[in-house]
Amino acid sequence: MFIRKGMDGTRMQEIADEAGINKALLHYYFRSKDKLFEAVFRSIIGGFFSSIAGAITGEMPTVEKADFIITHYIRMIEENPFAPQFIINEINRNPQMLRDIMLSFNINPKHLVQSFDNGQTRKLPFDPRQFVITFLSMSIFPYAARNLLQMVYFEDDKEAYNRFLEERKLFIKQMIIKMLEA
Amino acid sequence: MFIRKGMDGTRMQEIADEAGINKALLHYYFRSKDKLFEAVFRSIIGGFFSSIAGAITGEMPTVEKADFIITHYIRMIEENPFAPQFIINEINRNPQMLRDIMLSFNINPKHLVQSFDNGQTRKLPFDPRQFVITFLSMSIFPYAARNLLQMVYFEDDKEAYNRFLEERKLFIKQMIIKMLEA
DNA sequence: GTCTATATCGGGATAGAC
DNA sequence: GTCTATCCCGATATAGAC
Numbered sequence: 001m002f003i004r005k006g007m008d009g010t011r012m013q014e015i016a017d018e019a020g021i022n023k024a025l026l027h028y029y030f031r032s033k034d035k036l037f038e039a040v041f042r043s044i045i046g047g048f049f050s051s052i053a054g055a056i057t058g059e060m061p062t063v064e065k066a067d068f069i070i071t072h073y074i075r076m077i078e079e080n081p082f083a084p085q086f087i088i089n090e091i092n093r094n095p096q097m098l099r100d101i102m103l104s105f106n107i108n109p110k111h112l113v114q115s116f117d118n119g120q121t122r123k124l125p126f127d128p129r130q131f132v133i134t135f136l137s138m139s140i141f142p143y144a145a146r147n148l149l150q151m152v153y154f155e156d157d158k159e160a161y162n163r164f165l166e167e168r169k170l171f172i173k174q175m176i177i178k179m180l181e182a
Numbered sequence: 183m184f185i186r187k188g189m190d191g192t193r194m195q196e197i198a199d200e201a202g203i204n205k206a207l208l209h210y211y212f213r214s215k216d217k218l219f220e221a222v223f224r225s226i227i228g229g230f231f232s233s234i235a236g237a238i239t240g241e242m243p244t245v246e247k248a249d250f251i252i253t254h255y256i257r258m259i260e261e262n263p264f265a266p267q268f269i270i271n272e273i274n275r276n277p278q279m280l281r282d283i284m285l286s287f288n289i290n291p292k293h294l295v296q297s298f299d300n301g302q303t304r305k306l307p308f309d310p311r312q313f314v315i316t317f318l319s320m321s322i323f324p325y326a327a328r329n330l331l332q333m334v335y336f337e338d339d340k341e342a343y344n345r346f347l348e349e350r351k352l353f354i355k356q357m358i359i360k361m362l363e364a
Numbered sequence: 365g366t367c368t369a370t371a372t373c374g375g376g377a378t379a380g381a382c
Numbered sequence: 383g384t385c386t387a388t389c390c391c392g393a394t395a396t397a398g399a400c
Binding site: 005006008009085087088089091092093095098099102126127129130132133134136137138140141142144145147148149151152153154164167168171175178179 | 187188190191267269270271273274275277280281284308309311312314315316318319320322323324326327329330331333334335336346349350353357360361
Binding site: 024025028029 | 383384385386387
């Protein structure tokens, strides 16, 4: 419910109904709405975040390695299509939470940045983060803006949009590989 | 305030304070929070939406035309960096509103889709919407997810991220033109 | 049109029985 | 642990003076 309607838009009563219990019990377990939300948020961000990190630590990808990472990452988005936008929203609402979570997941931003200097991308004419963020953009945005894009460009045809997303997996792979080879 | 904190997270009192008036006057003008929100939303989406449409109606872009459109579109995002995510969020919250607005702006989805069949892109091996949505993704996502990306990949260095965005304009142009030429 | 004061209600949180 | 009943505050909305 938090994912669908956000922290502010969700009622404790709705959550209790969905869980088949009552509000009081919800407070008994989590003490407050804030605490409940944080618990939910941490569990959602966990998988996604470690994958974002995993996708770029170590040496930068060779083309073969990139292919593996892309497949893995896109599958994760497919399985959690609403998670990315939820994460983005809540980090905008409360940026401090991300810092805490990064610490608790033992992720050091410095290491992330340094890892860009390894591997073959060093000869590229652009900051290699351009490629990483381009990949994330191409993968995440069509899910985050699904309702908008589906309505504007696909006459609100759900099936047509699903086919588009399916075709897009190959498209993304080819684009990224082309960029890395360029 | 709606852009920053969303419809649910914004208080009428805050808006009144910001405007230097009081709550009662706000209701006098707009009758209800819902009505006020819709007025704000329509005015924000207006410019963006007509540009999304304008960017792809008529024949599909030649490389020269694409360059012009990209420059124009990115500038609009730069001037309203929070608008895209706001629009995406509120359309997810209330998809019907977009349908109404599209009607009132006289935008017909069928025409949008048909326009993809014109021009040189017809020979491309992919649905041309892949290119349009790739462009939108590359342009919008780095603004929508700014807090997240800046923290994870730029050690929360605001200036470094601004330089990245500046460099990205050229990067996007080159990528899109490369795709269209491919 | 603009204000103060107030009605009304919804929702987070708690008390206390079981 | 789980429930019902209730407190209490904050937020939308309105009444009514000026």
